[in-house]
Amino acid sequence: PTRADITYFGAGPAALPTDVLQTAAQALLDFNGTGLGIAEHSHRSELATNIINEAKADLASYLDIPPADYEVIFMQAGGTGEFAASVYNLVGAWVARQHAAIVQELASADEAAVVAALRERVEKDLKLDYIVTGGWSLKAYQEAVRLLGPEYVNLAADARTINDGKFGKIPDQSTWKLSKDAALVYYCDNETVDGVEFPEFPSVLAPAADGTGPVVVADMSSNILSRRVPVSNYSLLFFGAQKNLGCTGVTVAVLRKNLLPPTTTQPSPALMRKLGLPIPPIMLQYEIIAKNNSLYNTLSIFDVYIAGQVLKKLLKTYPNKVDGQQAVSDKKANIIYAALEAQPDVYRIVPDKSVRSRMNICFRVTKNGNVDDVEKAFLKEATSQGLTGLKGHRSVGGIRASNYNSIPLEGAEKLAKFIEAFAKA
Ligand code: PLP
Numbered sequence: 001p002t003r004a005d006i007t008y009f010g011a012g013p014a015a016l017p018t019d020v021l022q023t024a025a026q027a028l029l030d031f032n033g034t035g036l037g038i039a040e041h042s043h044r045s046e047l048a049t050n051i052i053n054e055a056k057a058d059l060a061s062y063l064d065i066p067p068a069d070y071e072v073i074f075m076q077a078g079g080t081g082e083f084a085a086s087v088y089n090l091v092g093a094w095v096a097r098q099h100a101a102i103v104q105e106l107a108s109a110d111e112a113a114v115v116a117a118l119r120e121r122v123e124k125d126l127k128l129d130y131i132v133t134g135g136w137s138l139k140a141y142q143e144a145v146r147l148l149g150p151e152y153v154n155l156a157a158d159a160r161t162i163n164d165g166k167f168g169k170i171p172d173q174s175t176w177k178l179s180k181d182a183a184l185v186y187y188c189d190n191e192t193v194d195g196v197e198f199p200e201f202p203s204v205l206a207p208a209a210d211g212t213g214p215v216v217v218a219d220m221s222s223n224i225l226s227r228r229v230p231v232s233n234y235s236l237l238f239f240g241a242q243k244n245l246g247c248t249g250v251t252v253a254v255l256r257k258n259l260l261p262p263t264t265t266q267p268s269p270a271l272m273r274k275l276g277l278p279i280p281p282i283m284l285q286y287e288i289i290a291k292n293n294s295l296y297n298t299l300s301i302f303d304v305y306i307a308g309q310v311l312k313k314l315l316k317t318y319p320n321k322v323d324g325q326q327a328v329s330d331k332k333a334n335i336i337y338a339a340l341e342a343q344p345d346v347y348r349i350v351p352d353k354s355v356r357s358r359m360n361i362c363f364r365v366t367k368n369g370n371v372d373d374v375e376k377a378f379l380k381e382a383t384s385q386g387l388t389g390l391k392g393h394r395s396v397g398g399i400r401a402s403n404y405n406s407i408p409l410e411g412a413e414k415l416a417k418f419i420e421a422f423a424k425a
Contacts, residue, residue: 001386003018005386006386006388007386007387007388007407007408007411007414007415008388008389009387009388009389009390009400009401009402009403009407009415010388010389010402011192011193011222011243011360011389011393011400011402012192012221012222012240012242012243012402012404013242013243013247013248014242014243014244014402014404014406015404015406015407016246016247016306016310016406017310017313017406019313020306020309020310020313023309024038024302024305024306024309027302027305028302031047032047034047038051038301038302038305039300039301039302041301043295043298043299043301044295048295048301049293049295051301051304051305051308052074052293052294052295052299052301052304053293054308055074055304055305055307055308055311056072058308058311058312058315059072059252059307059311060072061315061321062225062311062314062315062321062322063224063225063228063229063231063321063322064228064231064321064322065231065254066231066232068257069232069256069257069258070231070254070255070256070257071254071255071256071257071260071290072252072253072254072255073252073253073255073286073289073290073294074250074251074252074289074294074299074304075250075251075252075253075283075284075289075294076249076250076251076283076299076300077251077283077284078240078251079136079219079221079238079239079240079251080139080143081251081284082219082238082251082253083139083140083143083144083219084143084147084280084284085238085253085280085284085285085286086140086184086186086217086236086238087128087143087144087147087148087184088147088278088279088280088284088285089236089259089266089280089284089285089286089287090128090183090184090215090217090235090236090259091126091128091148091152091183091277091278092266092267092272092279092280093183093215093259093264093266094126094183094215095118095122095126095267095271095272095275095277096264096265096266096267097264098118098121098122098125099114099118099267099271102114102117102118102121105117115271115274115275118271118275119274119275119276122275122276122277125180125181126152126183127152127153127154127179127182127183128144128148128152128153128154128182128183128184128186129154129156129176129177129178129179129182129184129185129186130144130153130154130155130156130186130187131156131157131176131185131186131187131202132155132157132158132159132160133157133159133167133170133187133188133191133194133196133198133355134159134167134188134191134192134193134194134196135167135191135192135193135194135393135395135396136188136191136192136193136219136221137186137187137188137191137219140186140188140219141153141155141186144186147278148277148278154177154179154182156176156177156178156179156185157171157175157176157177158171159171159196163352167191167194167196167351168194168196168350168351168352168355169196169351169352169354169355170196170198170354170355173202173203173204174204176204178204178214182214182215183215184215184216184217184235184236185205185214185215185216185217186217186218186219187202187216187217187218187219188218188219188221189218189219189220189223189237190220190221190222190223190357190359190360191222191357191360192221192222192243192359192360192393192402193360193393193395193396193400194350194351194360194362194396195350195351195356195357195360195361195362195400196351196355196356196357197223197355197356197357197358197359197360198355199354199355201230201233205233206233207232207233213233215235215236216233216234216235216236217234217235217236217237217238218234218236218237218238219237219238219239220237220238220239221238221239221240221243222239222243222244222359222360222402222404223244223357223358223359224237224239224243224244224245224252225244225245225314225322225325225405226244226322226325226326226329226358226359226404226405227322227325227326227329227330227358228322228323228326229322231254234254234256235255235256235259236253236254236255236256236259237253237254238251238252238253238254239251239252241303241306241307243359243402243404244404244405244406245307245310245311246303246304246306246307246309246310247303247306248303249300249302249303250299250300250303250304250307252307253286253289255286255290259286260286260287260290261287261291265287266279266285266287282296283296283297314405325405328409329358329359329403329405330358331409331412332358332403332407332409332411332412333357333358333359333361333403333412335412335413335416336361336401336403336412336415336416336419337349337356337361338416339415339416339417339419339420340361340363340419342420343419343420343423345366345367345423346365346366346367346422346423347363347364347365347366347419347423348363348364348366349361349362349363350362350363350364350396350398358403359402359403359404360400360401360402360403361400361401361402361403362392362396362398362399362400363398363399364398364399365378365398365399365422367423375397375398375399378390378399378422379391379399381418381422382415382418382422385414385418386414387414387415387418389402401415
């Protein structure tokens with residue numbers, strides 16, 4: 001088959017727009033008539049800096065990120081690296097806040113006394129809260145436990161406890177066991193494996209009228225750029241590029257500036273050692289990456305370029321920016337879910353209706369007994385019609401249609417028609 005024959009519903013890496021790839025292919029050979037490809041130019045060159053700055057500005061424009069309050073940085077360790085980076089950096093920020101408060105309370109900067117009081121406070125009060133609603137937030141929670149030890153990590157909600165040990169629902173916010181002044185409250189906005197998406201920002205985490213509120217961290221790897229985000233409610237949101245933004249290799253962190261100098265400076269390695277707390281590898285320290293405009297070390301400018309081209313295309317396609325894409329994303333998801341719901345004897349949608357994802361549509365095919373055989377037939381037949389990448393994640397099985405931004409409306413319609421025809425056949 002050729003590209004034109006395929007609609008690829010894979011969960012990530014996702015398909016990229018063909019015109020973006022054509023532009024990028026040319027740029028790999030010769031970037032803007034420089035006689036050198038984009039992956040060969042120095043990351044310290046002016047043209048690399050321009051690519052970074054334009055991608056940052058276009059992302060901020062598309063998502064309405066307030067530039068005065070937020071910093072956008074490009075990193076390289078994937079969503080998985082951010083599980084660790086968020087822990088290290090926000091524990092550091094919490095310690096910095098407590099340090100300042102203790103110096104004031106003791107009215108002294110006597111180091112031994114401050115460290116003793118700080119150590120006591122860490123033991124008593126340091127908590128990281130995790131809302132676990134699927135495989136990815138579970139992995140983030142486990143990483144925090146691994147890095148810090150279980151005593152500091154609070155499983156504030158576990159969706160499996162309300163759904164027979166499986167993911168597929170979001171526990172009512174009134175049952176979340178949130179800590180006082182947690183170093184972070186973490187959740188995953190869209191669970192790629194389980195097809196569970198938060199329908200909106202969890203109101204229990206909203207800031208108060210005076211702007212103070214919990215330190216909210218969200219993983220938006222698999223639904224960023226597909227709907228409006230109330231950015232100001234977050235201290236940190238992050239996402240790998242490989243689903244809705246670009247190709248694998250670059251990770252974006254959007255960070256509230258009050259977590260960076262001059263407001264917050266990460267504690268010294270010596271102090272953290274005295275407190276028995278870890279410090280990040282330098283390439284996971286937000287402060288360092290932000291100070292260097294994402295160029296502390298060699299960054300893949302090619303990956304940033306692709307992300308930038310995708311953003312330019314989105315901005316050109318949708319004059320009302322992310323709201324325009326959101327309308328299309330919702331419509332595509334509705335078409336696919338409606339096709340599944342129309343055949344309840346054949347298809348079972350996995351997650352609860354109230355939390356089902358617009359991006360990763362997870363379902364089982366149950367016709368005539370043996371699910372495995374029927375699903376194999378479904379996948380084989382779909383592939384023969386150019387509908388590929390539909391196999392569910394290996395940990396849960398079933399079918400998963402990943403409905404990212406690069407799936408056109410016609411692609412979703414084609415899948416819906418196939419769902420209907422397969423049920424009838
Ligand atoms: N978070 C979510 C929601 C994901 O879907 C993924 C990967 O699919 C990750 C994190 C991990 O990302 P990476 O493979 O870039 O580390």
